[in-house]
Amino acid sequence: MSAQAQIADRRFQHYEGPRLGPAYSFLALLLHSIRWVVGLGRSARYKIVPIIVIAIAYLPALVLIVVVTVAPGAPLPDYAQYYGFVLPSIYIFVALTAPELICPDRRHGTLRMYWTSNLGPFTYLAAKLAAIWAVLSIVTVGPVLIQLAGYSLFGVGPHGLTEWLWTFVHVVGGGLTLAVFFGSIALAVSSLTDRNAFASAGIILGFILSGAALGILQGPLKAPAWVALLNVNQLPQELVNRIHHVNGFTTVDLPTWEMAAAGAGWVVLAIAVLAYRYWSEGRR
Amino acid sequence: MAPIASASHVQRRFGSVLALSDVTFEIEKGVTGLLGANGSGKTTLISLLIGVLRPHGGSLQVLGMDPLKAGYKLRQRIGYAPEDDRFPPDVKANELVRHFAEMRGIPRRSAVVRASEVLFEVGLGEERFRPIGTMSTGQRQRVKLAQALVHDPELVLLDEPTNGLDPIQRDDMLALIRRIGTDLGFTVLVSSHLLGEVEQVSDNIIMLEGGRVARSGSVATLLGGEMPLVVEVVEGAKRLAEHLTGKGFAAVAKDDLRLAVPGGKDGIQDAVVAAVVELDLELRRLEHGQATLGELFDLEEASTR
Numbered sequence: 001m002s003a004q005a006q007i008a009d010r011r012f013q014h015y016e017g018p019r020l021g022p023a024y025s026f027l028a029l030l031l032h033s034i035r036w037v038v039g040l041g042r043s044a045r046y047k048i049v050p051i052i053v054i055a056i057a058y059l060p061a062l063v064l065i066v067v068v069t070v071a072p073g074a075p076l077p078d079y080a081q082y083y084g085f086v087l088p089s090i091y092i093f094v095a096l097t098a099p100e101l102i103c104p105d106r107r108h109g110t111l112r113m114y115w116t117s118n119l120g121p122f123t124y125l126a127a128k129l130a131a132i133w134a135v136l137s138i139v140t141v142g143p144v145l146i147q148l149a150g151y152s153l154f155g156v157g158p159h160g161l162t163e164w165l166w167t168f169v170h171v172v173g174g175g176l177t178l179a180v181f182f183g184s185i186a187l188a189v190s191s192l193t194d195r196n197a198f199a200s201a202g203i204i205l206g207f208i209l210s211g212a213a214l215g216i217l218q219g220p221l222k223a224p225a226w227v228a229l230l231n232v233n234q235l236p237q238e239l240v241n242r243i244h245h246v247n248g249f250t251t252v253d254l255p256t257w258e259m260a261a262a263g264a265g266w267v268v269l270a271i272a273v274l275a276y277r278y279w280s281e282g283r284r
Numbered sequence: 285m286a287p288i289a290s291a292s293h294v295q296r297r298f299g300s301v302l303a304l305s306d307v308t309f310e311i312e313k314g315v316t317g318l319l320g321a322n323g324s325g326k327t328t329l330i331s332l333l334i335g336v337l338r339p340h341g342g343s344l345q346v347l348g349m350d351p352l353k354a355g356y357k358l359r360q361r362i363g364y365a366p367e368d369d370r371f372p373p374d375v376k377a378n379e380l381v382r383h384f385a386e387m388r389g390i391p392r393r394s395a396v397v398r399a400s401e402v403l404f405e406v407g408l409g410e411e412r413f414r415p416i417g418t419m420s421t422g423q424r425q426r427v428k429l430a431q432a433l434v435h436d437p438e439l440v441l442l443d444e445p446t447n448g449l450d451p452i453q454r455d456d457m458l459a460l461i462r463r464i465g466t467d468l469g470f471t472v473l474v475s476s477h478l479l480g481e482v483e484q485v486s487d488n489i490i491m492l493e494g495g496r497v498a499r500s501g502s503v504a505t506l507l508g509g510e511m512p513l514v515v516e517v518v519e520g521a522k523r524l525a526e527h528l529t530g531k532g533f534a535a536v537a538k539d540d541l542r543l544a545v546p547g548g549k550d551g552i553q554d555a556v557v558a559a560v561v562e563l564d565l566e567l568r569r570l571e572h573g574q575a576t577l578g579e580l581f582d583l584e585e586a587s588t589r
Contacts, residue, residue, distance in 0.1 A: 012405040012468060015398065015436035019389040022356050028386040042374055109368030113431065116334045116364040117387035118356040 025118035026127050033131035037097040038138075053093045057139040058146060060085040065150035076156060079171050080244040082144050083178065083237060090182065091207055093139050094132075098186035099199035101128050106194035121278040129271070132183035133176070140182075141175030174240040181236040181263055182207075188270035191277040207233055228252040229262035239263050287312055288347065288439055288471045289333060295341030296328055303328045305495045307342070311439075311473055315465035317482030317503075318475040320492030326475040327367065329492065330441050333473070334364050347438055360388045363432035363440040363470075367447060369424045373417020377408060377427045380416060381434050388435035395434070402430045405468075406460060422453035426460070433464065440464070442474045446481060454481070461485045479580055480572070483511060512583055513547040515556055516569035527559045534586040536579065544579035547572055 039047035060082065067074055077084070105111050114124050148171050151157035158164040189206060190199040211233025217223035218231070228234055234252070242256045252259065287310035296304040304325045320326045331337040332344055335351035335358070344351055349358045371380060378399045385395035403412040406426040411419065416427060425445055432440050445461065446454045462485045465472045476482050482489055483503055491498040517524060518541075525537035528545060533555060537543035545552060553570065560567045 012401050012433075014469075015390065015394070017394050018391060019360055019435075020391060021389060024391075025387050025389060028383075028392070032383060032386075041379070046374070104372050108370045108372055109366055110371065112334075112336060112366045113364065113384055114387060115336050116359050116362055117384065118360055118389050119387060120356075 020118075022118040022123055026123055029114075029119065029124065029127040030130050030134075033101055033128060034134055037100045037131070037135055049096060050093070053089050053096070054138060056089040057086045057093070058143045061143045061146040061150065064147055065154070068150060068154040068156055072154075076151070078244065078246055079144050079147060079167070080174065080237075080241045080246050082147055083140075083240060086139065086143060087237070090136070090139050090178065091204060094136055094182045094186045095200040095203040097135050098132055098183065098203060099190040099196040101132055102187060102190050103194050103196045103199055106191075122275065125274050125278050129184065129187060129274070132187050133179045136179035136183045137175060140178040141172055144171045144175055170244050174243045177239050177243065177263070178236050180267055181232075181239075184267045184270035184274075185232060188273040188277075191274050225253045226258075228254060229258065232266065235259065235263055235266070285312075286348065287345075289473070290345045291329075291332075291342065292344075293342035294329075294332065294339045294344060296325075296332060296337060297340050303495050304332075304339075307492075307495070307497050309490050309497055309500050311471070311490075312488060313471050314487040315462065315472045315474065315485050317486030317489045318473055318492065319477070319479060319482045319489055320475075321477050324477075324492040325495040326477075326492060327443055328495075330364075330443050330473070330475060333441060334362060335359065356389075360435060361438045363435065363437035365428040365432040365440075365442045365445060367443040369421070369428050369448070371416045371424065371427065374415050376413050376415055377403060377419070377423075377430070378412040380427060381431045384431040385434040388437075390435050398434050398436075399430075402434045403427075405433070406430045407456075420453075421448045422450075422457065425449060425453075425457060429457075429460070429464075433468075433470070438471065440470050440472045442472060444475055444477075446476065446478075458484050480511065511547045511572045512544045512580060513552055513556065514542065514544050514569070514571050514579070515560075515567070516542045517560065518566040518568060520563060520565045523563055524556075524559055524565060527563060528555065529586075531555060531559070534583060536582040536586050538579065538582070544583055546583055 035041055038050045064076060068076065083090070105114070111124075115121065119127070145168075148157060148167060152164065158167040185206070186203045189202045192202070193199050211231055214223075214227055214231040214234070217227050218225075228238070238252050239259055242259060289311040291307050291309050294304055294307040295302070307325075307329065318326050318329065328337065332339055333346055333351060335346075335354070338352060346354075347358060347361055351358060378396075381403060382392075382395045382399035385398055386392060390398060400409075400412060403409060406429050408423060408426050408430065411423060416424060419427070425448075429442065429445060432442065442461065446457050449457060458481055461472060461474055464470050465485070465487075474482070474485060486503055488500070488502050490500040515521070515524065521537040521540050521543045525535040525543045528535040528543075533545050533549060533552060535543050535545040545556060556570060557567070
C-alpha cells in the first residue's frame with residue numbers, strides 16, 4: 001500500500017460546519033431554478049426546446065448583422081422594432097419556462113420540504129420570480145444587445161460614447177421591462193394549476209386572446225384609449241417604444257406615466273395573485 | 285431534561301371541523317411513534333410542529349422555540365419527510381438530497397459530500413446517481429428519508445414513511461428508522477396508522493384518536509407486553525371471532541375478513557389454527573403486530589366486558 005493511501009470513511013458523520021441563512025438558500029434556489037428551466041444538468045430532451053426557442057430569438061439579430069454587411073444603406077429596424085420579429089418566440093419561451101419553474105414543486109408535493117428549510121413561501125416566490133426574470137432576459141435583452149453590438153461594429157449604431165451608453169441603458173431597460181412584465185404574469189397564471197400543460201396553454205391563450213379581443217375593441221369598436229392599458233399584448237410593446245423614444249407600430253394615445261403605471265399595476269397584480277396562492281398553501 | 289418538543293392543550297380547526305382538540309404531549313429523545321387511524325390528526329399535528337399550520341388554541345414548543353415565531357433558525361434544525369413521495373422523476377437522488385441540504389443552509393461543498401454519505405447510510409450508495417423516476421417505491425422512501433437527515437437535524441419528523449411499501453420493504457424501512465434513532469442518535473417522530481409498526485421502532489408512543497391524545501407513554505407501559513394477533517381469512521372472520529370468544533379468547537372482528545385476538549395468552553396461535561380447521565375456513569394471514577389502533581381499542585373493550 002502506498003504511503004498516501006487512505007481508507008475512505010463514507011459513514012454518516014454528524015455535521016459541525018457552518019449553517020448559512022436564508023440569503024444563501026435564496027441564491028441556491030435561484031441558480032438551481034435557472035439551470036432547471038433551461039435544461040442544464042438534465043437529460044437532452046429538456047434542453048432541446050429551450051435551445052430552439054433561444055436560437056429563434058437570436059436569429060433576426062444575426063440576419064440584421066448580415067444585412068448591414070452585405071447591403072450597406074438598407075433600411076434597418078430600430079431596437080424597439082426588434083421585438084416585432086421575436087414576440088412569438090418570447091411567448092413560447094415564457095409559456096414553457098414559467099410553468100416548469102413552479103408547477104413541478106406543487107405537483108410533486110415538494111413545497112412542504114421548502115417550507116421546512118431556510119425559505120418560507122415568500123422567499124421561495126422571490127427566488128422563482130427572480131429566476132423567471134433572469135431566464136426571460138436571455139430572449140428579451142440578449143438578442144437586442146447583439147443587434148446593438150452589430151450595428152455599432154459596422155458603423156450604423158449610436159454616435160459617440162454618451163449616445164451609445166444611453167442606447168445600451170434603453171436596450172437593457174426595455175428588455176427587462178418585457179421580462180418582468182411577461183414573467184410575472186406567466187408565473188401568476190402558472191400558480192393557478194399544478195399541470196405544466198394547462199399553465200402553458202393558459203399563458204399563450206391569455207396573451208394572444210386578450211390582445212386579439214382588446215384589439216377588436218380598440219379598432220373596429222372604437223373603444224376609449226384607456227382600453228389599451230388592459231391589453232397585455234400591446235401595453236409592454238408600447239412601453240418599450242416609449243423607453244426607446246420611438247413611435248412604434250402600435251399607437252396609443254395615452255401619456256407615458258399612465259402606461260408605466262398600468263404596466264406596474266399588472267406586475268403588482270400578478271405578484272399579489274402569487275402571494276395569495278402561496279400564502280394559502282403556506283403557513284395558515 | 286427539557287423535552288425536545290411539547291404541546292399544551294393544542295387545538296386546530298379546518299372550518300367547522302375540529303381536527304385536533306386539547307392535545308397535550310411531550311417528545312423525549314429517542315424514537316416516538318405517532319399512532320392513529322387515517323383522519324385522526326397525525327399530519328395536522330406534524331404540520332403544527334414544523335410551523336406550517338397555526339394552532340387555534342394552546343401552545344407548542346420545538347427545541348425550546350415556538351415553531352411559528354422561530355423562523356429559519358428552528359426550521360434548519362428540523363428534518364421533515366412528507367407523506368408524499370412523488371419527486372420530480374428526472375432528478376437524481378444525490379442532486380435532490382444535495383439541493384435540500386443547501387436549502388437548510390449547508391454550504392455547497394459540504395452538501396455534496398453529505399448527500400453521498402447519507403444516501404450510503406440509507407442503503408442507496410450504489411443508486412445515488414439514478415434518476416428518482418427509475419426507483420422503486422421503497423427506494424424513493426429512502427431518498428425522502430435521506431433529505432430529512434442530510435443537514436443533521438435535532439428532530440426528524442417522518443409522516444407515514446412506510447406508505448406504499450410491501451411487507452419486506454416495510455420491515456427494512458422500520459429497521460432503518462430504528463437504527464437512525466439508536467445508532468445515529470437522532471430524535472425521531474414517526475407517524476403510522478399501524479400499531480405493529482410503531483411498536484417495532486418506538487421507545488414511546490402518542491396515540492391519537494379523533495383529534496385527541498387517547499394515551500401516551502412508553503411502549504412497554506401502554507401495551508403491557510401484549511401485541512394483538514391479527515388473523516385474516518377468505519371469509520368467516522365473524523364466526524371465527526365468536527368461536528374464539530366462546531373458547532375464552534376475547535376476539536373482535538371488524539368485518540368478515542379480519543379479526544384481532546389478544547396476543548399474550550399461552551396457546552393462542554394453536555387455538556386460532558384449530559378454530560380455523562374446525563370451522564373449515566381458509567386462512568390467509570396470521571401475524572403479530574399489524575393490529576390497527578381501532579382493533580386495539582376494541583380488544584380492550586372486549587376484554588373488560
